[in-house]
Amino acid sequence: MKVLELFNVHKVYNTTHVEVHAVNDVCLEFEEGEFAAIVGPSGSGKTTLLNMIGGLDMPTEGRILVNSTDLSTLKSSAIIDFRMRNIGFVFQSYNLIPVLTAKENIEFIMNLQKWPRKKRDKRTMELLKAVGLEDRVDSRPAQLSGGQQQRVAVARALASKPRFVLADEPTANLDTKSTENLLDIMEKLNREENITFIFSTHDARVVKKARRVITLEDGKVVSDEIRE
């Protein structure tokens, strides 16, 4: 089943001096359960592409279907709601709410969706266990290492049981050990819960783990290899 389809997607930034063609005529399809890496040099358009897939940004041309829904036909409030239910985000710089504990950060989204307390607590503990942080429930981000924070971020991204998770350079700020650990967790969730992961990266070790590697250059897809 296709979770994501991109048809001739373009993104052009109009700066005062020059036009930047950040994403140039990209056509891609993703099946449910993929574990895909988007690679490419800095400035090749990885972040821009992920933002458009997540509905944070709109393409200047082309169509993107998420679970068969064309995001450009939705109102901005509907997009936010759609994101909350269907897409999980993980960012390079973790982006946790600093005043909340690990548990509260994960619960935040479920709270916005008004989950009942019991269900919420169960899911939160499940996720904390899945990312190996069940003993850091009440730690604040500042009391966690970068790797631990990023694992909380992954748990948060999965809180509302989205169809897929978009991660923009999730390991860029992590050391080797944390990187491996995080990828193991992502892989396990991918295998066990059949969650689609699409992540961008610079890191060859991360690329190695991906089952599909899409390479961007100057906004164009230059290669798309699937390996088993």
Next chain:
Amino acid sequence: MITKTAWKNVWRNKIRSLVVIASVTVGIFAGVFAVGVMNGAVDQRVDEVLDNEVSHIQITHPDFRSNNDLACNLENVSTLKERISGLEKVEAVCDRLFVVGMANTARKSVGVNIIGINPEEEKEIFGLYKELEPGTGDYFADPDREELSYIGFDLAKTLNIIRYQVNDEIIEELRSEELPEDILAGISEFTGERFDNERSFKKAMRSVLTAKQESEYGRLILEKAQTFRERAKFTLTFVNSNNHQTGGVFRVGGIYNIPNSMFESNQVFIQDRILRRLIEFPENTAHQIVIRLTDVDDTRTMTKKLRSDFPELEVLNWKQIQPDMAMMSDFAGVMYGFFMVIILAALAFGIVNTMLMVVLERTKELGMLTAIGMNKKKVFRMIMTESVFLSLTGGVAGMVVSWIIIKVTSARGINFGSMQEGLEAMGFSSYIYPDIGIDFFMIVTILIIITGILSSVYPALKALKLDPAEALRTE
């Protein structure tokens, strides 16, 4: 969750938040306390009007007030009084006679309002008998002595019934009040001398004290040096109902001291029996019937009722007799609210500024929140809640502080001695007992919440305008 996060966000930048909260605390304290003082003064003045000067409702001949003519009097007063005191909600009724005349001593003569009262009845209506200056007599305990009168402190001063002198005893008293020795030495120079009036005594003081010493201790010395000629004689002269000049010799049977210097300097009370005889009025007549109700809040309805019961007479309540007072007490609440709104408007600028900084600082976080699915309404609510917490924390602190200080000062009163003359000329006491109702705190709380909400609107709109993709790219 949004509320909890907003509260925690308040403390992210502790110092900045504390500065804003402190400014709100100080502003609210200043405002509430000032209102407490104003309200205390107004309440005292209203009580003063009700207890000593006007009471609740007055009935007169329809032309009495405008003509001030002796002949515009009421008849069958005892029947009238009986009918009125039989009414529900009426606590007490008394009647009075009024004549305009002159009060004279050997050297002074001033225009006064002479009021003929029945001391026993009067005590049921007015509290003026409680304002007796100690040591000046006991007018209300001596209702049989017709030559006695009850006059105001200011009038007594004008008529030179109050005099000033310094003796060793007074010097000792002043010493126990810890006056510096050089001042005591200075004023003891005129021991034994008698000063007929305040002006000459002050002049003498000025010759031995510096201006600073005088402003600091002058009032105290003046008070201690006051002496009173007991049962001092003076005459009252006026025109009777047959247009004949008449009058009598009276003695001061007591001096009352109230904040209203106007009232004090021209209202002279004597027995109605003697005044009736002097103006040659028959029995059972009076110029005014004064009614005290069991509850002042019934004034309006009772005024209406009395008007329909006595259409041929003029029935006025205290608000109609003292419209300035009525306005003050009716609009005081609005005025206080307005006062608080101005203070809060000034504080709002500080809150707006802080919240703008908050939005700027958290650009990236706000982008993240939108990315993970927090909608605009909730973002708006979170920022608004944080702003309300900022204002409310300061506001509650300010209200608690002012409540405590009002409680403390209302027990002892605040002495505005330096402004005494001005205040008393307007009828206000220089001792003010701050007081404010719990409902005012509720209104202020609501105003504070509104301030918090309004202050957050602009910053929150700024936050909503953020493009999440852009916001996430910021460092």
